[in-house]
Amino acid sequence: MSDAVQLSSSMRTNLLLLQQTNTSTSKLENQLATGNKVNSALDGPTAFFAAQSLNQRASDLSTLKDGMSQAVSTIKAGSQGITSIQSLVTQAQGLLTTAYANLGTDAGSISTRKSLADQFNGIKDQIDKLAGDSGYSGKNLVAGNGQSFAATSTTIETANSITSVSNARVTNITGADTYSVKISGTGAVSGAAGDIANAETARGVFGLKVSGKLSSTSGNFSDISIQTRGSVGQQRSVVVTEGDESRTINFFDNTQSATNTLKQPGVSGTGQISQVSITGNIEQGDTFTATINGTSFTYTASAGDVAAADSATRQKNIATNLSNVISTAASVAGSAVSGFTLTAGTGSNTNTFTIATTATSGTAASFSLGTSASNALTKDISLSFSSGTVVSFTVDRASLEALGTTGNGTSTIEKNVDVSVTATDLNGVSVTRSGTNERGDSKLSDGENAFSFSTGTVRLNVDARNVRQAASANSAANISTAQTTAAGTSNDLSVQFNENNSSGITVAATNVTTSGQGLAVDYAQNNFLDRADIDKAQAQLTNATNVLRSASQTLATNLNIIQTRSDFTNAFNNVLQDGADNLTQVDQNEAGAQLLALQTKQSLGVTTLSLANQAQQSILKLF
Structure with missing residues:
Protein backbone atom coordinates (compact mmCIF):
# COMPACT_ATOMS: atom_id res chain seq x y z
CA MET A 1 0.00 0.00 0.00
CA LYS A 65 -4.84 -39.81 58.03
CA ASP A 66 -8.00 -38.30 59.51
CA GLY A 67 -9.47 -41.79 59.67
CA MET A 68 -6.33 -43.07 61.37
CA SER A 69 -6.56 -40.30 63.93
CA GLN A 70 -10.16 -41.27 64.70
CA ALA A 71 -9.14 -44.92 64.92
CA VAL A 72 -6.47 -43.98 67.45
CA SER A 73 -9.13 -42.23 69.55
CA THR A 74 -11.42 -45.27 69.31
CA ILE A 75 -8.64 -47.56 70.54
CA LYS A 76 -7.74 -45.16 73.33
CA ALA A 77 -11.39 -45.16 74.45
CA GLY A 78 -11.37 -48.96 74.62
CA SER A 79 -8.02 -48.97 76.41
CA GLN A 80 -9.32 -46.53 79.01
CA GLY A 81 -12.35 -48.76 79.52
CA ILE A 82 -10.11 -51.77 80.13
CA THR A 83 -8.00 -49.82 82.62
CA SER A 84 -11.08 -48.76 84.59
CA ILE A 85 -12.56 -52.26 84.50
CA GLN A 86 -9.30 -53.64 85.88
CA SER A 87 -9.70 -51.21 88.77
CA LEU A 88 -13.18 -52.60 89.46
CA VAL A 89 -11.82 -56.16 89.32
CA THR A 90 -9.23 -55.18 91.92
CA GLN A 91 -12.00 -53.84 94.14
CA ALA A 92 -13.90 -57.10 93.77
CA GLN A 93 -10.79 -59.05 94.77
CA GLY A 94 -10.62 -56.95 97.93
CA LEU A 95 -14.17 -58.02 98.79
CA LEU A 96 -13.18 -61.67 98.42
CA THR A 97 -10.24 -61.14 100.75
CA THR A 98 -12.67 -59.86 103.37
CA ALA A 99 -15.01 -62.79 102.69
CA TYR A 100 -12.18 -65.26 103.30
CA ALA A 101 -11.55 -63.53 106.63
CA ASN A 102 -15.19 -64.12 107.65
CA LEU A 103 -15.64 -67.81 106.91
CA GLY A 104 -17.26 -68.65 110.26
CA THR A 105 -20.64 -70.40 110.45
CA ASP A 106 -21.97 -67.96 113.05
CA ALA A 107 -24.78 -65.60 112.10
CA GLY A 108 -22.48 -62.57 112.04
CA SER A 109 -20.03 -64.12 109.57
CA ILE A 110 -22.85 -65.38 107.35
CA SER A 111 -24.44 -61.93 107.31
CA THR A 112 -21.09 -60.30 106.48
CA ARG A 113 -20.50 -62.65 103.55
CA LYS A 114 -24.00 -62.01 102.24
CA SER A 115 -23.34 -58.27 102.33
CA LEU A 116 -20.04 -58.80 100.52
CA ALA A 117 -21.83 -60.92 97.91
CA ASP A 118 -24.29 -58.07 97.29
CA GLN A 119 -21.39 -55.64 96.86
CA PHE A 120 -19.66 -58.09 94.51
CA ASN A 121 -22.81 -58.24 92.37
CA GLY A 122 -22.93 -54.44 92.28
CA ILE A 123 -19.36 -54.28 90.96
CA LYS A 124 -20.16 -56.92 88.34
CA ASP A 125 -23.04 -54.78 87.05
CA GLN A 126 -20.79 -51.71 86.97
CA ILE A 127 -18.20 -53.58 84.86
CA ASP A 128 -20.86 -54.23 82.20
CA LYS A 129 -22.02 -50.61 82.30
CA LEU A 130 -18.46 -49.31 82.02
CA ALA A 131 -17.75 -51.61 79.06
CA GLY A 132 -20.92 -50.32 77.39
CA ASP A 133 -19.81 -46.72 77.89
CA SER A 134 -16.36 -47.24 76.32
CA GLY A 135 -17.46 -46.73 72.71
CA TYR A 136 -16.26 -43.94 70.45
CA SER A 137 -17.79 -42.70 67.22
CA GLY A 138 -20.15 -45.67 66.90
CA LYS A 139 -17.52 -48.32 67.65
CA ASN A 140 -17.00 -50.15 70.94
CA LEU A 141 -13.85 -52.24 70.92
CA VAL A 142 -14.52 -53.81 74.34
CA ALA A 143 -18.16 -54.89 73.90
CA GLY A 144 -17.40 -58.02 71.92
CA ASN A 145 -18.96 -59.39 68.74
CA GLY A 146 -22.54 -59.31 70.01
CA GLN A 147 -22.91 -63.07 70.34
CA SER A 148 -25.13 -64.02 73.31
CA PHE A 149 -26.80 -67.04 74.89
CA ALA A 150 -29.82 -67.41 77.16
CA ALA A 151 -32.07 -70.06 78.60
CA THR A 152 -35.11 -70.71 76.44
CA SER A 153 -38.33 -69.18 77.75
CA THR A 154 -40.25 -72.45 77.46
CA THR A 155 -37.86 -74.41 79.66
CA ILE A 156 -37.64 -71.55 82.15
CA GLU A 157 -41.42 -71.54 82.41
CA THR A 158 -41.44 -75.30 82.96
CA ALA A 159 -38.82 -75.07 85.71
CA ASN A 160 -40.69 -72.26 87.46
CA SER A 161 -43.86 -74.35 87.44
CA ILE A 162 -42.27 -76.74 89.95
CA THR A 163 -43.66 -76.16 93.42
CA SER A 164 -41.19 -74.14 95.53
CA VAL A 165 -39.09 -73.04 92.51
CA SER A 166 -39.01 -69.51 91.09
CA ASN A 167 -36.70 -67.18 89.14
CA ALA A 168 -34.99 -70.06 87.37
CA ARG A 169 -32.29 -68.90 84.95
CA VAL A 170 -28.79 -69.61 83.68
CA THR A 171 -25.96 -67.09 83.97
CA ASN A 172 -22.35 -66.94 82.79
CA ILE A 173 -23.21 -69.02 79.72
CA THR A 174 -20.25 -70.12 77.63
CA GLY A 175 -22.13 -72.48 75.33
CA ALA A 176 -25.47 -74.16 74.70
CA ASP A 177 -26.40 -76.96 77.11
CA THR A 178 -29.36 -78.63 78.81
CA TYR A 179 -29.59 -79.08 82.56
CA SER A 180 -31.88 -81.52 84.34
CA VAL A 181 -33.06 -80.17 87.71
CA LYS A 182 -34.57 -82.55 90.27
CA ILE A 183 -35.83 -82.08 93.84
CA SER A 184 -35.92 -85.12 96.14
CA GLY A 185 -35.91 -86.16 99.81
CA THR A 186 -38.20 -87.05 102.71
CA GLY A 187 -38.14 -83.76 104.58
CA ALA A 188 -36.91 -85.44 107.79
CA VAL A 189 -35.45 -82.89 110.22
CA SER A 190 -32.39 -83.43 112.41
CA GLY A 191 -29.74 -81.38 114.14
CA ALA A 192 -26.02 -81.31 113.50
CA ALA A 193 -24.45 -83.75 115.96
CA GLY A 194 -21.50 -81.50 116.81
CA ASP A 195 -23.74 -78.51 117.49
CA ILE A 196 -25.99 -80.61 119.73
CA ALA A 197 -23.03 -81.88 121.76
CA ASN A 198 -21.68 -78.36 122.18
CA ALA A 199 -25.08 -77.04 123.25
CA GLU A 200 -25.53 -79.77 125.85
CA THR A 201 -22.17 -78.98 127.38
CA ALA A 202 -22.58 -75.20 127.31
CA ARG A 203 -26.21 -74.97 128.39
CA GLY A 204 -26.31 -77.73 130.99
CA VAL A 205 -28.96 -79.83 129.25
CA PHE A 206 -29.02 -83.43 128.10
CA GLY A 207 -30.99 -85.55 125.67
CA LEU A 208 -31.12 -82.62 123.23
CA LYS A 209 -32.81 -83.62 120.02
CA VAL A 210 -33.94 -81.80 116.90
CA SER A 211 -36.43 -83.91 114.98
CA GLY A 212 -39.69 -83.83 113.06
CA LYS A 213 -40.64 -83.57 109.42
CA LEU A 214 -40.58 -80.43 107.37
CA SER A 215 -44.01 -78.91 106.91
CA SER A 216 -45.26 -78.96 103.34
CA THR A 217 -46.65 -75.44 103.71
CA SER A 218 -44.64 -73.72 106.46
CA GLY A 219 -41.19 -75.26 106.28
CA ASN A 220 -37.90 -73.44 106.74
CA PHE A 221 -34.18 -74.18 106.88
CA SER A 222 -33.50 -71.85 109.81
CA ASP A 223 -31.06 -72.78 112.57
CA ILE A 224 -32.23 -73.54 116.08
CA SER A 225 -30.93 -71.32 118.85
CA ILE A 226 -31.15 -72.18 122.55
CA GLN A 227 -30.58 -69.39 125.05
CA THR A 228 -30.45 -69.92 128.83
CA ARG A 229 -31.06 -67.08 131.28
CA GLY A 230 -31.24 -66.63 135.03
CA SER A 231 -29.16 -66.86 138.18
CA VAL A 232 -28.08 -69.70 140.41
CA GLY A 233 -30.74 -70.59 142.95
CA GLN A 234 -33.33 -68.47 141.24
CA GLN A 235 -35.74 -68.83 138.38
CA ARG A 236 -34.15 -69.94 135.14
CA SER A 237 -35.55 -69.71 131.64
CA VAL A 238 -34.73 -71.06 128.23
CA VAL A 239 -35.59 -69.36 124.95
CA VAL A 240 -35.72 -71.61 121.89
CA THR A 241 -35.89 -69.83 118.53
CA GLU A 242 -36.35 -70.99 114.98
CA GLY A 243 -36.63 -68.34 112.31
CA ASP A 244 -39.30 -65.86 113.35
CA GLU A 245 -40.74 -68.13 116.04
CA SER A 246 -39.60 -68.12 119.64
CA ARG A 247 -40.63 -70.13 122.70
CA THR A 248 -39.76 -69.17 126.31
CA ILE A 249 -39.95 -71.69 129.16
CA ASN A 250 -39.40 -70.66 132.81
CA PHE A 251 -38.40 -73.24 135.41
CA PHE A 252 -36.84 -73.64 138.84
CA ASP A 253 -38.64 -70.52 140.06
CA ASN A 254 -38.91 -71.74 143.73
CA THR A 255 -42.38 -70.22 144.14
CA GLN A 256 -44.45 -73.43 144.39
CA SER A 257 -45.43 -74.33 147.94
CA ALA A 258 -47.64 -76.62 150.02
CA THR A 259 -48.70 -75.16 153.37
CA ASN A 260 -51.11 -76.30 156.12
CA THR A 261 -53.36 -74.42 158.47
CA LEU A 262 -55.13 -75.68 161.62
CA LYS A 263 -58.81 -75.01 161.16
CA GLN A 264 -60.12 -76.88 164.22
CA PRO A 265 -58.02 -78.32 167.01
CA GLY A 266 -58.72 -81.85 168.24
CA VAL A 267 -60.26 -81.95 171.71
CA SER A 268 -62.43 -84.41 173.57
CA GLY A 269 -65.56 -84.80 171.53
CA THR A 270 -64.19 -82.92 168.50
CA GLY A 271 -61.77 -84.16 165.87
CA GLN A 272 -58.96 -82.04 164.38
CA ILE A 273 -59.43 -80.39 161.00
CA SER A 274 -56.48 -78.98 159.03
CA GLN A 275 -56.34 -77.35 155.60
CA VAL A 276 -53.62 -77.89 152.99
CA SER A 277 -53.07 -75.09 150.44
CA ILE A 278 -51.18 -75.33 147.15
CA THR A 279 -49.76 -72.01 145.85
CA GLY A 280 -47.15 -70.55 143.46
CA ASN A 281 -46.15 -71.45 139.94
CA ILE A 282 -46.25 -75.16 139.28
CA GLU A 283 -44.22 -76.99 136.66
CA GLN A 284 -44.07 -80.55 135.54
CA GLY A 285 -41.86 -82.56 137.89
CA ASP A 286 -42.46 -80.38 140.96
CA THR A 287 -43.18 -82.52 144.04
CA PHE A 288 -45.71 -81.85 146.82
CA THR A 289 -45.67 -83.76 150.11
CA ALA A 290 -48.07 -84.03 153.04
CA THR A 291 -46.89 -85.94 156.14
CA ILE A 292 -49.60 -87.21 158.54
CA ASN A 293 -48.51 -88.69 161.83
CA GLY A 294 -45.08 -89.38 160.32
CA THR A 295 -46.32 -90.99 157.12
CA SER A 296 -45.53 -89.03 153.97
CA PHE A 297 -47.65 -88.85 150.83
CA THR A 298 -46.07 -87.31 147.71
CA TYR A 299 -47.44 -86.28 144.39
CA THR A 300 -45.38 -85.21 141.36
CA ALA A 301 -46.89 -82.74 138.91
CA SER A 302 -47.54 -84.31 135.53
CA ALA A 303 -47.72 -82.79 132.05
CA GLY A 304 -51.51 -82.87 132.31
CA ASP A 305 -51.46 -80.94 135.58
CA VAL A 306 -49.50 -78.07 134.04
CA ALA A 307 -51.20 -78.09 130.65
CA ALA A 308 -53.40 -75.20 131.74
CA ALA A 309 -51.86 -71.77 131.32
CA ASP A 310 -53.39 -70.22 134.46
CA SER A 311 -51.89 -70.86 137.87
CA ALA A 312 -55.27 -71.36 139.62
CA THR A 313 -56.08 -74.41 137.51
CA ARG A 314 -52.63 -75.86 138.02
CA GLN A 315 -52.93 -75.38 141.80
CA LYS A 316 -56.37 -77.00 141.83
CA ASN A 317 -55.02 -79.98 139.88
CA ILE A 318 -52.22 -80.52 142.41
CA ALA A 319 -54.57 -80.10 145.39
CA THR A 320 -57.01 -82.60 143.94
CA ASN A 321 -54.38 -85.19 143.05
CA LEU A 322 -52.47 -84.92 146.32
CA SER A 323 -55.78 -85.26 148.18
CA ASN A 324 -56.59 -88.36 146.13
CA VAL A 325 -53.27 -89.95 147.03
CA ILE A 326 -54.06 -89.52 150.73
CA SER A 327 -57.71 -90.57 150.32
CA THR A 328 -56.69 -93.75 148.56
CA ALA A 329 -54.44 -94.67 151.47
CA ALA A 330 -57.08 -93.66 154.03
CA SER A 331 -59.58 -96.03 152.44
CA VAL A 332 -57.39 -98.98 153.26
CA ALA A 333 -58.31 -100.46 156.63
CA GLY A 334 -55.44 -100.49 159.08
CA SER A 335 -53.38 -98.03 157.11
CA ALA A 336 -51.52 -95.25 158.87
CA VAL A 337 -54.17 -92.75 157.79
CA SER A 338 -57.31 -94.83 158.08
CA GLY A 339 -59.95 -92.93 159.94
CA PHE A 340 -59.30 -89.64 158.07
CA THR A 341 -61.60 -87.87 155.64
CA LEU A 342 -60.50 -85.43 152.96
CA THR A 343 -62.66 -82.73 151.47
CA ALA A 344 -61.86 -80.59 148.42
CA GLY A 345 -62.03 -76.84 148.71
CA THR A 346 -64.76 -74.95 146.93
CA GLY A 347 -65.37 -71.51 145.52
CA SER A 348 -62.22 -69.46 145.68
CA ASN A 349 -60.46 -72.21 147.63
CA THR A 350 -60.15 -74.84 144.91
CA ASN A 351 -56.40 -74.90 145.55
CA THR A 352 -57.04 -76.39 149.02
CA PHE A 353 -58.36 -79.50 150.67
CA THR A 354 -59.06 -80.36 154.31
CA ILE A 355 -57.98 -83.34 156.37
CA ALA A 356 -60.15 -84.34 159.29
CA THR A 357 -59.90 -87.23 161.73
CA THR A 358 -63.00 -89.17 162.54
CA ALA A 359 -61.79 -89.90 166.08
CA THR A 360 -63.28 -87.64 168.77
CA SER A 361 -61.74 -88.95 171.98
CA GLY A 362 -58.29 -89.25 173.46
CA THR A 363 -55.15 -88.56 171.56
CA ALA A 364 -56.70 -89.82 168.31
CA ALA A 365 -58.69 -86.61 168.12
CA SER A 366 -55.47 -84.85 167.16
CA PHE A 367 -52.81 -85.60 164.52
CA SER A 368 -49.53 -84.09 163.29
CA LEU A 369 -49.40 -82.63 159.79
CA GLY A 370 -46.46 -81.37 157.78
CA THR A 371 -46.35 -80.14 154.18
CA SER A 372 -43.59 -79.27 151.73
CA ALA A 373 -42.93 -78.67 148.05
CA SER A 374 -39.80 -78.76 145.94
CA ASN A 375 -38.71 -77.99 142.40
CA ALA A 376 -38.24 -80.79 139.94
CA LEU A 377 -34.68 -82.02 139.80
CA THR A 378 -35.04 -82.24 136.05
CA LYS A 379 -37.37 -80.67 133.56
CA ASP A 380 -38.34 -82.23 130.26
CA ILE A 381 -38.98 -79.72 127.52
CA SER A 382 -40.50 -80.44 124.11
CA LEU A 383 -41.33 -77.59 121.75
CA SER A 384 -42.94 -77.73 118.32
CA PHE A 385 -42.60 -75.11 115.59
CA SER A 386 -44.81 -74.42 112.61
CA SER A 387 -42.01 -75.60 110.30
CA GLY A 388 -42.53 -79.12 111.62
CA THR A 389 -39.40 -79.01 113.76
CA VAL A 390 -39.54 -80.45 117.27
CA VAL A 391 -36.89 -79.46 119.81
CA SER A 392 -36.73 -81.55 122.96
CA PHE A 393 -34.28 -81.75 125.84
CA THR A 394 -34.05 -82.22 129.57
CA VAL A 395 -32.77 -79.57 131.96
CA ASP A 396 -30.92 -81.00 134.94
CA ARG A 397 -30.93 -78.57 137.82
CA ALA A 398 -27.78 -79.92 139.40
CA SER A 399 -25.84 -79.71 136.14
CA LEU A 400 -27.14 -76.23 135.35
CA GLU A 401 -26.41 -74.89 138.81
CA ALA A 402 -22.92 -76.40 138.65
CA LEU A 403 -22.25 -74.28 135.55
CA GLY A 404 -23.18 -71.12 137.43
CA THR A 405 -23.55 -68.05 135.21
CA THR A 406 -21.45 -69.67 132.47
CA GLY A 407 -24.52 -71.75 131.68
CA ASN A 408 -26.21 -68.62 130.43
CA GLY A 409 -25.81 -67.74 126.77
CA THR A 410 -26.89 -68.92 123.34
CA SER A 411 -26.05 -72.06 121.42
CA THR A 412 -26.87 -72.47 117.73
CA ILE A 413 -27.77 -75.79 116.17
CA GLU A 414 -27.58 -76.13 112.43
CA LYS A 415 -30.76 -77.76 111.21
CA ASN A 416 -30.49 -80.54 108.65
CA VAL A 417 -33.39 -81.29 106.34
CA ASP A 418 -33.54 -84.29 104.04
CA VAL A 419 -34.23 -82.33 100.86
CA SER A 420 -31.83 -82.08 97.91
CA VAL A 421 -31.78 -80.19 94.63
CA THR A 422 -29.59 -81.73 91.91
CA ALA A 423 -28.71 -80.27 88.52
CA THR A 424 -27.09 -82.40 85.78
CA ASP A 425 -25.73 -81.22 82.41
CA LEU A 426 -25.62 -83.12 79.10
CA ASN A 427 -22.16 -84.49 79.95
CA GLY A 428 -23.57 -86.16 83.05
CA VAL A 429 -21.86 -83.80 85.48
CA SER A 430 -24.05 -83.33 88.57
CA VAL A 431 -24.06 -80.64 91.22
CA THR A 432 -26.14 -81.15 94.37
CA ARG A 433 -27.14 -78.81 97.16
CA SER A 434 -28.59 -80.69 100.11
CA GLY A 435 -30.26 -79.63 103.32
CA THR A 436 -28.34 -82.40 105.09
CA ASN A 437 -24.92 -80.97 104.20
CA GLU A 438 -22.99 -78.92 106.68
CA ARG A 439 -22.95 -75.21 106.10
CA GLY A 440 -19.98 -74.34 103.94
CA ASP A 441 -20.36 -77.60 102.02
CA SER A 442 -23.03 -76.98 99.36
CA LYS A 443 -25.86 -76.69 101.86
CA LEU A 444 -29.32 -76.08 100.43
CA SER A 445 -30.72 -72.81 101.70
CA ASP A 446 -33.86 -70.76 101.41
CA GLY A 447 -33.70 -68.35 98.49
CA GLU A 448 -31.30 -68.45 95.55
CA ASN A 449 -29.15 -71.52 95.02
CA ALA A 450 -26.51 -71.76 92.29
CA PHE A 451 -25.20 -74.83 90.44
CA SER A 452 -21.99 -74.14 88.54
CA PHE A 453 -21.02 -75.94 85.30
CA SER A 454 -18.39 -75.27 82.64
CA THR A 455 -21.13 -74.11 80.27
CA GLY A 456 -23.03 -71.88 82.70
CA THR A 457 -24.46 -71.47 86.17
CA VAL A 458 -27.99 -72.72 86.87
CA ARG A 459 -29.75 -70.50 89.40
CA LEU A 460 -33.13 -70.92 90.99
CA ASN A 461 -34.90 -69.68 94.10
CA VAL A 462 -36.01 -72.41 96.49
CA ASP A 463 -38.91 -71.71 98.83
CA ALA A 464 -38.41 -73.73 102.02
CA ARG A 465 -42.08 -73.31 102.94
CA ASN A 466 -43.29 -75.82 100.39
CA VAL A 467 -40.15 -77.48 99.06
CA ARG A 468 -41.20 -80.80 100.67
CA GLN A 469 -44.13 -80.98 98.28
CA ALA A 470 -41.70 -80.93 95.36
CA ALA A 471 -39.34 -83.35 97.09
CA SER A 472 -42.12 -85.84 97.86
CA ALA A 473 -43.17 -85.75 94.20
CA ASN A 474 -39.57 -86.04 92.94
CA SER A 475 -40.32 -82.99 90.80
CA ALA A 476 -37.98 -82.43 87.87
CA ALA A 477 -37.57 -80.20 84.81
CA ASN A 478 -35.06 -79.42 82.08
CA ILE A 479 -33.56 -75.99 81.47
CA SER A 480 -32.00 -75.49 78.03
CA THR A 481 -29.76 -72.69 76.79
CA ALA A 482 -29.28 -71.61 73.18
CA GLN A 483 -27.61 -68.89 71.16
CA THR A 484 -29.93 -65.89 70.95
CA THR A 485 -27.74 -63.45 69.00
CA ALA A 486 -25.25 -64.38 66.29
CA ALA A 487 -21.73 -63.05 66.27
CA GLY A 488 -21.16 -59.94 64.15
CA THR A 489 -18.47 -57.50 63.15
CA SER A 490 -20.29 -54.24 63.78
CA ASN A 491 -17.84 -53.30 66.51
CA ASP A 492 -14.72 -54.28 64.60
CA LEU A 493 -12.59 -51.31 63.53
CA SER A 494 -11.19 -51.30 59.97
CA VAL A 495 -8.45 -48.78 59.21
CA GLN A 496 -7.29 -48.00 55.59
CA PHE A 497 -3.62 -47.17 55.18
CA ASN A 498 -3.34 -46.33 51.45
CA GLU A 499 -5.45 -44.75 48.74
CA ASN A 500 -6.31 -47.96 46.87
CA ASN A 501 -7.18 -49.88 50.06
CA SER A 502 -4.57 -52.53 49.41
CA SER A 503 -3.04 -51.92 52.83
CA GLY A 504 -4.92 -51.68 56.12
CA ILE A 505 -5.72 -53.34 59.45
CA THR A 506 -8.85 -54.61 61.18
CA VAL A 507 -8.98 -54.35 64.97
CA ALA A 508 -11.40 -57.02 66.16
CA ALA A 509 -13.58 -56.03 69.09
CA THR A 510 -12.73 -57.87 72.30
CA ASN A 511 -15.29 -58.73 74.98
CA VAL A 512 -14.55 -57.46 78.47
CA THR A 513 -18.13 -57.61 79.71
CA THR A 514 -18.80 -60.16 82.44
CA SER A 515 -20.66 -62.53 80.12
CA GLY A 516 -19.52 -66.07 79.48
CA GLN A 517 -18.05 -64.92 76.15
CA GLY A 518 -16.05 -62.22 77.91
CA LEU A 519 -14.53 -62.08 81.38
CA ALA A 520 -16.85 -64.86 82.59
CA VAL A 521 -17.39 -63.18 85.95
CA ASP A 522 -20.61 -64.50 87.41
CA TYR A 523 -22.84 -63.11 90.12
CA ALA A 524 -21.87 -64.27 93.62
CA GLN A 525 -23.08 -67.81 94.12
CA ASN A 526 -25.24 -68.72 97.12
CA ASN A 527 -24.45 -65.43 98.89
CA PHE A 528 -20.93 -66.79 99.52
CA LEU A 529 -22.42 -69.34 101.94
CA ASP A 530 -19.68 -71.83 101.07
CA ARG A 531 -15.95 -71.32 100.75
CA ALA A 532 -16.21 -73.04 97.38
CA ASP A 533 -18.45 -70.18 96.19
CA ILE A 534 -15.76 -67.65 97.12
CA ASP A 535 -13.08 -69.83 95.49
CA LYS A 536 -15.08 -69.82 92.24
CA ALA A 537 -15.39 -66.05 92.32
CA GLN A 538 -11.64 -65.76 92.97
CA ALA A 539 -10.86 -68.01 90.00
CA GLN A 540 -13.17 -65.94 87.81
CA LEU A 541 -11.45 -62.70 88.80
CA THR A 542 -8.03 -64.22 88.14
CA ASN A 543 -9.20 -65.25 84.67
CA ALA A 544 -10.74 -61.79 84.14
CA THR A 545 -7.42 -60.14 84.99
CA ASN A 546 -5.64 -62.30 82.41
CA VAL A 547 -8.26 -61.53 79.76
CA LEU A 548 -8.02 -57.81 80.48
CA ARG A 549 -4.23 -57.86 80.24
CA SER A 550 -4.38 -59.71 76.93
CA ALA A 551 -7.03 -57.35 75.56
CA SER A 552 -5.02 -54.34 76.69
CA GLN A 553 -1.89 -55.72 75.01
CA THR A 554 -3.78 -56.37 71.78
CA LEU A 555 -5.19 -52.85 71.70
CA ALA A 556 -1.77 -51.39 72.50
CA THR A 557 -0.18 -53.32 69.61
CA ASN A 558 -2.85 -52.18 67.17
CA LEU A 559 -2.59 -48.64 68.47
CA ASN A 560 1.16 -48.65 67.85
CA ILE A 561 0.66 -49.98 64.32
CA ILE A 562 -1.95 -47.35 63.47
CA GLN A 563 0.09 -44.60 65.08
CA THR A 564 3.17 -45.69 63.13
CA ARG A 565 1.23 -45.74 59.86
CA SER A 566 -0.23 -42.34 60.68
CA ASP A 567 3.25 -40.95 61.26
CA PHE A 568 4.41 -42.60 58.03
CA THR A 569 1.48 -41.11 56.11
Missing part, protein backbone atom coordinates in the same frame (compact mmCIF):
# COMPACT_ATOMS: atom_id res chain seq x y z
CA SER A 2 1.13 3.47 -0.79
CA ASP A 3 0.43 4.72 2.70
CA ALA A 4 2.11 1.82 4.55
CA VAL A 5 4.97 2.65 6.90
CA GLN A 6 8.06 0.77 6.06
CA LEU A 7 10.54 -0.19 8.82
CA SER A 8 14.09 -0.71 8.14
CA SER A 9 15.59 -4.11 8.57
CA SER A 10 17.56 -3.04 11.62
CA MET A 11 14.53 -1.48 13.25
CA ARG A 12 12.45 -4.61 12.58
CA THR A 13 15.14 -6.85 14.04
CA ASN A 14 15.52 -4.69 17.16
CA LEU A 15 11.76 -4.52 17.59
CA LEU A 16 11.42 -8.33 17.42
CA LEU A 17 14.16 -8.83 19.92
CA LEU A 18 12.50 -6.30 22.23
CA GLN A 19 9.16 -8.10 21.98
CA GLN A 20 10.77 -11.45 22.84
CA THR A 21 12.48 -9.82 25.80
CA ASN A 22 9.17 -8.38 27.05
CA THR A 23 7.49 -11.81 26.73
CA SER A 24 10.26 -13.50 28.71
CA THR A 25 10.11 -10.72 31.28
CA SER A 26 6.33 -11.12 31.70
CA LYS A 27 6.73 -14.91 32.11
CA LEU A 28 9.37 -14.52 34.80
CA GLU A 29 7.33 -11.89 36.59
CA ASN A 30 4.34 -14.30 36.60
CA GLN A 31 6.52 -17.15 37.94
CA LEU A 32 7.87 -14.93 40.70
CA ALA A 33 4.34 -13.75 41.54
CA THR A 34 2.87 -17.31 41.71
CA GLY A 35 6.01 -19.09 42.91
CA ASN A 36 5.45 -21.75 40.27
CA LYS A 37 7.31 -22.27 37.06
CA VAL A 38 4.43 -24.46 35.83
CA ASN A 39 1.02 -22.94 36.45
CA SER A 40 -0.95 -24.75 33.79
CA ALA A 41 -0.64 -27.57 31.32
CA LEU A 42 0.49 -25.02 28.77
CA ASP A 43 3.51 -24.19 30.91
CA GLY A 44 4.70 -27.78 30.83
CA PRO A 45 2.19 -30.60 30.45
CA THR A 46 4.47 -33.38 31.64
CA ALA A 47 5.50 -31.64 34.86
CA PHE A 48 2.01 -30.21 35.42
CA PHE A 49 0.20 -33.56 35.26
CA ALA A 50 2.93 -35.39 37.19
CA ALA A 51 2.71 -32.81 39.98
CA GLN A 52 -1.08 -32.97 39.92
CA SER A 53 -0.96 -36.77 40.39
CA LEU A 54 1.41 -36.42 43.33
CA ASN A 55 -0.76 -33.75 44.96
CA GLN A 56 -3.90 -35.83 44.49
CA ARG A 57 -2.25 -38.81 46.16
CA ALA A 58 -1.10 -36.61 49.02
CA SER A 59 -4.66 -35.32 49.39
CA ASP A 60 -6.07 -38.86 49.47
CA LEU A 61 -3.56 -39.88 52.11
CA SER A 62 -4.42 -36.80 54.17
CA THR A 63 -8.05 -37.95 54.19
CA LEU A 64 -6.95 -41.41 55.34
CA ASN A 570 2.25 -37.70 57.48
CA ALA A 571 5.90 -37.96 56.46
CA PHE A 572 5.07 -39.53 53.11
CA ASN A 573 2.68 -36.68 52.37
CA ASN A 574 5.61 -34.32 52.73
CA VAL A 575 7.61 -36.43 50.28
CA LEU A 576 4.79 -36.31 47.73
CA GLN A 577 4.28 -32.59 48.15
CA ASP A 578 8.01 -31.94 47.91
CA GLY A 579 8.09 -33.97 44.70
CA ALA A 580 5.18 -32.03 43.26
CA ASP A 581 6.80 -28.74 44.28
CA ASN A 582 10.06 -29.72 42.65
CA LEU A 583 8.20 -30.21 39.40
CA THR A 584 6.26 -26.94 39.47
CA GLN A 585 7.83 -24.41 41.78
CA VAL A 586 10.25 -21.83 40.45
CA ASP A 587 13.70 -21.13 41.81
CA GLN A 588 13.22 -17.59 43.13
CA ASN A 589 16.92 -16.70 43.00
CA GLU A 590 17.42 -17.95 39.49
CA ALA A 591 14.20 -16.36 38.23
CA GLY A 592 15.14 -13.05 39.90
CA ALA A 593 18.56 -13.08 38.22
CA GLN A 594 16.99 -13.91 34.87
CA LEU A 595 14.48 -11.11 35.26
CA LEU A 596 17.26 -8.65 36.07
CA ALA A 597 19.15 -9.78 32.95
CA LEU A 598 16.04 -9.46 30.82
CA GLN A 599 15.35 -6.02 32.19
CA THR A 600 18.90 -5.04 31.20
CA LYS A 601 18.42 -6.66 27.81
CA GLN A 602 15.12 -4.84 27.49
CA SER A 603 16.80 -1.53 28.22
CA LEU A 604 19.51 -2.27 25.68
CA GLY A 605 16.87 -3.23 23.14
CA VAL A 606 15.10 0.06 23.59
CA THR A 607 18.42 1.89 23.17
CA THR A 608 19.29 -0.10 20.05
CA LEU A 609 15.90 0.57 18.55
CA SER A 610 16.39 4.26 19.26
CA LEU A 611 19.79 4.21 17.51
CA ALA A 612 18.28 2.52 14.49
CA ASN A 613 15.60 5.17 14.36
CA GLN A 614 18.27 7.95 14.57
CA ALA A 615 19.97 6.51 11.48
CA GLN A 616 16.84 7.17 9.45
CA GLN A 617 16.51 10.65 10.85
CA SER A 618 20.06 11.52 9.65
CA ILE A 619 18.94 10.93 6.01
CA LEU A 620 16.27 13.62 6.37
CA LYS A 621 18.98 16.18 7.05
CA LEU A 622 20.13 15.84 3.46
CA PHE A 623 16.99 17.59 2.34
